Each structure stands twice: as C-alpha cells, then as structure tokens.
Amino acid sequence: MKKNPTIADVARKARVSIATASRVVNNSDHPVSAATRRRVLKVVAEMGFAPSEVARALATRQTCMIGVIVGDTNDPYFSAIVRGIEDVARENGYIVIVCNSDRIPAVELTYVRTLLNYRVRGLIFAGGGLTDENYLREMRALVEQMERRNVGVVGLSEHLFPACEVTIDNRAAVRDGTSYLIQYGHRRIGMLSGPAGLNTTRLRTEGYRDALQAAGIAFDPALVIPGDFRFQGGIRAIERLLAIDRLPTAIMSSNDEMAIGAMVALKQRGLRIPTDISLVGLDDILSTQYVDPPLTTVQIPLYEMGATGMRQLVRLLNDEEIEPVLWLNHTLIERQSVSRIAG
Amino acid sequence: MKKNPTIADVARKARVSIATASRVVNNSDHPVSAATRRRVLKVVAEMGFAPSEVARALATRQTCMIGVIVGDTNDPYFSAIVRGIEDVARENGYIVIVCNSDRIPAVELTYVRTLLNYRVRGLIFAGGGLTDENYLREMRALVEQMERRNVGVVGLSEHLFPACEVTIDNRAAVRDGTSYLIQYGHRRIGMLSGPAGLNTTRLRTEGYRDALQAAGIAFDPALVIPGDFRFQGGIRAIERLLAIDRLPTAIMSSNDEMAIGAMVALKQRGLRIPTDISLVGLDDILSTQYVDPPLTTVQIPLYEMGATGMRQLVRLLNDEEIEPVLWLNHTLIERQSVSRIAG
DNA sequence: TTGAAAGCGTTACCAG
DNA sequence: CTGGTAACGCTTTCAA
Numbered sequence: 017m018k019k020n021p022t023i024a025d026v027a028r029k030a031r032v033s034i035a036t037a038s039r040v041v042n043n044s045d046h047p048v049s050a051a052t053r054r055r056v057l058k059v060v061a062e063m064g065f066a067p068s069e070v071a072r073a074l075a076t077r078q079t080c081m082i083g084v085i086v087g088d089t090n091d092p093y094f095s096a097i098v099r100g101i102e103d104v105a106r107e108n109g110y111i112v113i114v115c116n117s118d119r120i121p122a123v124e125l126t127y128v129r130t131l132l133n134y135r136v137r138g139l140i141f142a143g144g145g146l147t148d149e150n151y152l153r154e155m156r157a158l159v160e161q162m163e164r165r166n167v168g169v170v171g172l173s174e175h176l177f178p179a180c181e182v183t184i185d186n187r188a189a190v191r192d193g194t195s196y197l198i199q200y201g202h203r204r205i206g207m208l209s210g211p212a213g214l215n216t217t218r219l220r221t222e223g224y225r226d227a228l229q230a231a232g233i234a235f236d237p238a239l240v241i242p243g244d245f246r247f248q249g250g251i252r253a254i255e256r257l258l259a260i261d262r263l264p265t266a267i268m269s270s271n272d273e274m275a276i277g278a279m280v281a282l283k284q285r286g287l288r289i290p291t292d293i294s295l296v297g298l299d300d301i302l303s304t305q306y307v308d309p310p311l312t313t314v315q316i317p318l319y320e321m322g323a324t325g326m327r328q329l330v331r332l333l334n335d336e337e338i339e340p341v342l343w344l345n346h347t348l349i350e351r352q353s354v355s356r357i358a359g
Numbered sequence: 360m361k362k363n364p365t366i367a368d369v370a371r372k373a374r375v376s377i378a379t380a381s382r383v384v385n386n387s388d389h390p391v392s393a394a395t396r397r398r399v400l401k402v403v404a405e406m407g408f409a410p411s412e413v414a415r416a417l418a419t420r421q422t423c424m425i426g427v428i429v430g431d432t433n434d435p436y437f438s439a440i441v442r443g444i445e446d447v448a449r450e451n452g453y454i455v456i457v458c459n460s461d462r463i464p465a466v467e468l469t470y471v472r473t474l475l476n477y478r479v480r481g482l483i484f485a486g487g488g489l490t491d492e493n494y495l496r497e498m499r500a501l502v503e504q505m506e507r508r509n510v511g512v513v514g515l516s517e518h519l520f521p522a523c524e525v526t527i528d529n530r531a532a533v534r535d536g537t538s539y540l541i542q543y544g545h546r547r548i549g550m551l552s553g554p555a556g557l558n559t560t561r562l563r564t565e566g567y568r569d570a571l572q573a574a575g576i577a578f579d580p581a582l583v584i585p586g587d588f589r590f591q592g593g594i595r596a597i598e599r600l601l602a603i604d605r606l607p608t609a610i611m612s613s614n615d616e617m618a619i620g621a622m623v624a625l626k627q628r629g630l631r632i633p634t635d636i637s638l639v640g641l642d643d644i645l646s647t648q649y650v651d652p653p654l655t656t657v658q659i660p661l662y663e664m665g666a667t668g669m670r671q672l673v674r675l676l677n678d679e680e681i682e683p684v685l686w687l688n689h690t691l692i693e694r695q696s697v698s699r700i701a702g
Numbered sequence: 703t704t705g706a707a708a709g710c711g712t713t714a715c716c717a718g
Numbered sequence: 719c720t721g722g723t724a725a726c727g728c729t730t731t732c733a734a
Contacts, residue, residue: 081456
C-alpha cells in the first residue's frame with residue numbers, strides 16, 4: 017500500500033519550501049517567480065499530486081461538503097430535488113452527502129449530528145418539517161449551534177425551526193387544487209392526506225379546508241384519509257374510502273404517487289376516471305404523464321426548489337444578503353383526470 | 360462565531376491528559392479507571408463534545424465516506440440502487456456522497472478524482488461501464504492507484520476496468536425478454552437500445568441478437584433503435600420505427616422508462632397494447648405497475664444490487680475474502696403488455 | 703520572492 | 719492506569 021504524495025514531497029522534489037509549493041498549488045496571489053512556479057507545476061504533474069481535502073479542511077476549518085436530509089431518495093419527489101441540489105453544488109465546487117431519514121425524528125437527528133462532526137459547510141433539509149416535540153427541541157438547539165458555528169442551513173419546506181427557506185405555499189397549492197375540483201361542480205371531495213407528524217401534511221390539509229370553506233361546503237373529517245405519500249398508500253386509501261357509505265365524486269391527493277395508487281385501485285374496481293370520480297394530484301412527477309388518464313395535478317417545481325435552495329445556501333456561505341424565505345410558484349396542470357360532475 | 364469544543368477542552372476541564380480523554384471518547388481498550396472515565400464522560404456531555412471527523416481522518420488516514428457515481432439520481436433505476444447503498448452504508452457507519460455523471464466520461468473522471476482527494480474509503484460505480492477509450496485508459500490508471508492506496512472499488516454493472524462487481528447478466532436478461540416474445544409467436548421484434556458508449560448497451564443488444572439467432576430469426580439492424588434510457592427517448596423511438604415501412608409486432612426495450620414512453624406514443628397513435636403490438640421492458644421500476652396495460656418486464660433487483668454492492672464494499676474494506684463477481688438474478692415478470700401474435 | 707514554523711484536532715506510540 | 723508528544727498534510731503568518 018503506497019501513500020499519496022504530499023505537498024512536502026512536491027516541495028522537496030522541486031527544491032522549494034512547502035510554503036511556496038502550497039502557493040502555486042493554490043494559485044495564491046502571493047507572488048511567486050515564474051520560474052519557480054513552472055518548476056513546481058512540473059513536479060505536481062509528474063507526481064500526480066492533488067492536495068488532501070481532509071488536511072486542507074483541518075487547516076482551514078472549512079470543508080466543501082453539503083449535507084442533504086431527505087425522506088427517501090427513491091421517492092421521485094426527493095430525487096428530483098436532490099438532482100437540483102447536486103447540479104448547483106457541483107457548479108460551485110461543493111460535494112453532496114445524501115441522507116435518508118424516512119422522516120423518523122431520531123434518524124434525522126442522528127444524521128444531523130454526524131454531518132456536523134464531518135464539518136459540513138451547510139445543510140439542506142429537503143423534506144417537510146417534522147412536528148415531533150422532542151425532535152423540535154433538539155433540532156432548535158442544533159440549528160442554534162450551527163448558527164454559531166457558521167454552518168448554513170436551508171429548508172425546502174416550511175420548517176418549524178428558524179432557517180432560510182425555499183418553498184412553495186403548500187396550503188395555497190392544495191387550496192387551488194381543491195378549488196379547481198369545486199369549480200367543476202364537485203362538493204363531496206375526499207382528501208388523501210400525508211403522514212402524521214409532518215408540518216407539510218398539516219398545511220396541505222388546511223388548504224383543503226380553506227377551499228371547502230370558501231365554497232361554503234361543510235368539512236367532513238371522514239373524507240380525509242391519512243396516507244404515507246406512497247403508491248400503496250393511495251391504494252389503501254381507496255379501500256378505506258370504499259368502507260364509508262358513499263364514495264366522494266372527487267379526490268384531492270396531497271401528492272401524485274398516492275393519487276396514482278388511488279387511480280389504479282379505482283380502475284381495478286371498475287370505476288372510470290374521470291367519469292365516475294375525478295382526481296387531482298400534487299407534485300407533477302413524470303409518471304403523471306403516463307398514467308391513464310394523465311393526471312391533473314398541481315405542479316411543484318421540484319428540481320428548481322433543489323437548485324434554488326442550493327443557490328441560496330451558496331450565497332449564505334459567501335456572506336451575501338439573502339431573503340429569509342423564498343416562495344416558489346405552484347401551477348395547476350390540467351390533464352384528463354377531472355371532469356364536470358354528472359347531473 | 361464560536362468554535363467547536365475540542366478534545367483538549369474536554370481534557371482540561373476533566374483534568375486529565377488529552378490521551379486519556381481520547382481513550383474514553385473512543386472507548387479504547389486501553390485501561391482507564393472507572394472514576395476517570397466517569398469524569399470525562401460527564402464533561403463530554405456537558406460540553407456537547409463530539410470529535411471532529413476531519414481531524415480524526417487526518418490522524419488515522421481513514422475516512423468513513425463512500426463515493427457513489429450514478430448516471431442520474433433522478434432516474435428511478437439509480438435512485439433505487441442508491442437507496443440500497445445508503446441503507447447498508449448507514450448500518451455500517453459510512454456516509455455516502457452521491458455524484459451524477461450523466462454518463463459523461465469527463466464528468467465521471469473529475470468526480471472520481473475529487474472523491475479521491477476527499478479520501479473516500481471506497482467508491483461504487485452504479486452505472487454501466489463507459490466504453491470511451493480515453494476514459495478507460497485514465498480510469499484504469501485511477502483504479503490501479505486506488506488499489507495501491509487501499510480504497511475499495513465496486514461496480515454494479517459489467518465494467519471494463521478491473522474491480523469487484525455485483526451485477527446481473529445483462530445479456531441474458533434481454534435474451535430472456537426477447538425469447539419470451541418469440542415464444543408468443545413474434546418474429547419481427549424491435550429493440551429499443553441504450554445510449555452509445557455504454558457497455559451495458561452493448562451487452563443488452565447482444566442479448567437481443569442471441570435470442571433472435573437461437574430462434575433462427577434474421578437480425579435486421581433497422582429494427583434496433585438507439586435510445587437514452589428515458590421516457591422521451593421511448594417516444595422518439597416510436598417515431599423512428601414508424602418511419603420504416605412496417606412496424607414490428609413486438610418491442611423489447613432495454614429499460615422500462617423507454618418502454619413506457621413507447622407505450623404512450625403507440626397509444627396516442629391509436630395502437631392497442633398488446634393487441635396491436637407487444638412490449639417488454641427491463642428493470643421493473645414502480646411505474647410499470649401503474650401504466651395501462653401494466654408492463655411485462657424483466658426485473659432487476661435494483662435495491663438489492665445497491666445493498667449487496669455496499670455489503671461487498673464493506674467486506675472489502677474489512678479485508679475479508681469476497682468473490683470478485685457476484686451475479687444477481689433477473690426475473691421475468693409477466694403482466695399485460697404481451698399477447699400472442701394475431702393470425 | 704522565499705522560507706520557517708505555528709497551528710488545525712485527533713490518534714497512537716512510548717514512557718512512566 | 720496516566721500523560722507527553724510526534725505525527726497526519728495542509729494553510730498562513732511572520733521574517734528574511
């Protein structure tokens with residue numbers, strides 16, 4: 017097992033001091049004669065020297081690593097966001113560590129601590145904020161610590177601890193989706209809600225209630241089915257809805273994956289979409305385009321959210337002024353899963 | 360901006376030497392009296408001390424970071440693999456750095472170099488091996504270097520440089536998918552192939568030819584449409600196929616995403632699946648289950664590939680004996696996109 | 703324009 | 719059982 021060449025090796029071979037070698041390697045503005053520079057560069061190339069980021073980090077007390085906490089990389093929602101983050105990170109010389117929390121408070125906390133021990137330069141919380149009290153208490157302490165230690169934090173949803181945010185208005189997004197259904201004459205509208213313990217779930221459910229209220233429709237808690245943001249969850253939700261006396265004429269889902277699960281379950285039972293029941297999703301993941309019928313959905317600019325979040329983080333780390341909260345727009349994408357209610 | 364507490368701070372406050380503090384923090388087997396240990400632990404808790412992984416890495420010349428090179432995290436193929444890797448990494452105390460190469464040789468090489476500078480402990484190449492000559496030359500040199508520097512390498516496909524591998528038999532997988540179509544009476548079978556410059560593309564195309572040959576069907580190069588593994592690529596492929604005089608009666612796609620693109624394009628043109636044209640995919644991503652009709656496909660155990668790959672890497676790093684190549688099984692999943700040819 | 707040397711925060715070896 | 723201290727590989731300040 018051979019060792020990596022060090023800057024000392026380079027210096028020795030080039031017959032210069034370590035300081036000088038360091039200067040040319042880092043392209044420092046400290047003056048170095050052309051001849052010396054050339055000599056060092058030649059040796060660097062010969063030996064294939066590249067400075068150890070670990071040693072550099074220790075000396076400068078700074079890494080170029082960014083931690084990203086997601087619920088599950090395998091969920092298209094997160095994978096799109098992560099791609100946006102990673103692209104911008106790369107452009108700016110950062111490297112990204114991805115951590116799957118499965119939205120479990122303890123896992124998330126452990127990851128944050130680990131990332132801090134690795135001295136990441138910044139942290140992006142890609143998922144919706146968790147509402148667990150213990151979690152929040154600990155997380156607030158950690159965030160405060162990060163503040164002091166100068167590690168940047170940005171959240172890509174409305175979090176319950178202080179941090180810069182890049183987010184859409186979750187409440188309004190679901191309100192708009194639901195209102196759209198109401199415009200189409202629906203009054204008995206089901207809601208597929210997200211997992212418990214998530215701020216986003218709360219906000220989206222409120223958006224649903226807002227829309228009903230604005231239209232003077234009574235809120236029926238039996239029509240709100242808790243879910244898990246996953247395909248199977250959508251299927252189960254339909255089973256639960258079927259257990260109540262009468263199906264709603266339309267369903268607002270708090271994400272696409274569940275909406276698609278619902279669509280499949282409904283079709284399996286011989287129900288036609290949108291003739292028998294209308295469906296609106298949220299996110300606009302790719303597969304909304306290839307299900308049958310294509311799903312009408314409220315689009316969230318996922319990739320952009322990731323990219324913008326990372327851009328904000330870069331600014332933060334460069335001590336530039338940034339707005340504490342950046343709102344991104346959602347857009348209703350009309351496809352073919354909604355129709356005017358019969359009769 | 361406050362500094363992180365160091366082990367020296369702990370030692371001072373606990374009135375012990377740095378060496379002793381380090382011993383208790385690391386749970387070293389070097390003897391430490393119970394009283395001392397208690398005292399140190401108390402201070403550690405009070406100060407919220409956690410050792411800097413950066414300093415630790417410098418001292419031990421070892422990190423617990425694993426680099427993962429993928430084509431695109433946002434592609435369900437890779438996101439499933441990454442999830443498998445990350446789960447096993449976490450169980451074993453490793454952290455994962457994800458890098459999107461978009462299968463561009465230069466990007467991949469740059470990433471590998473960067474990861475090496477960060478002193479990752481191991482590297483997983485999740486995508487199919489690139490065939491670019493320059494790339495291969497450089498990559499072989501890098502792999503050799505990693506060998507010497509003791510950084511583990513595992514590839515999750517058949518790569519063209521020496522490394523441990525965990526892979527399915529790509530050639531056989533496509534052969535089996537194609538043979539399945541042949542069993543259903545198809546003889547004029549199109550092939551949606553992968554991007555150029557990818558070993559996997561080559562192998563899968565060979566599998567297609569193998570199946571034709573075994574059935575005594577002449578190979579028609581016009582029926583092999585190059586693709587990009589993406590939804591849009593599938594759509595474009597159908598446009599190209601339509602440009603030839605007569606559509607094939609069946610299509611073998613070298614991944615699901617393209618198969619689904621093809622399905623959508625075909626349906627848009629009023630063709631029925633599988634009545635008018637049969638379709639077989641490869642991968643078994645989640646959406647194969649919710650397209651209409653559900654897609655018959657050759658399943659690749661993606662999550663398992665990632666998890667197994669990471670497990671092998673862990674063994675490698677523990678100097679355990681491992682098999683150089685681990686073959687995982689593919690399985691044909693019959694759904695509803697294939698029918699016996701009419702007539 | 704160059705170099706010496708003091709850190710950075712740990713680990714681990716060697717003495718005691 | 720405890721402590722002193724030399725690395726680890728680099729950056730950066732201060733002198734020359």
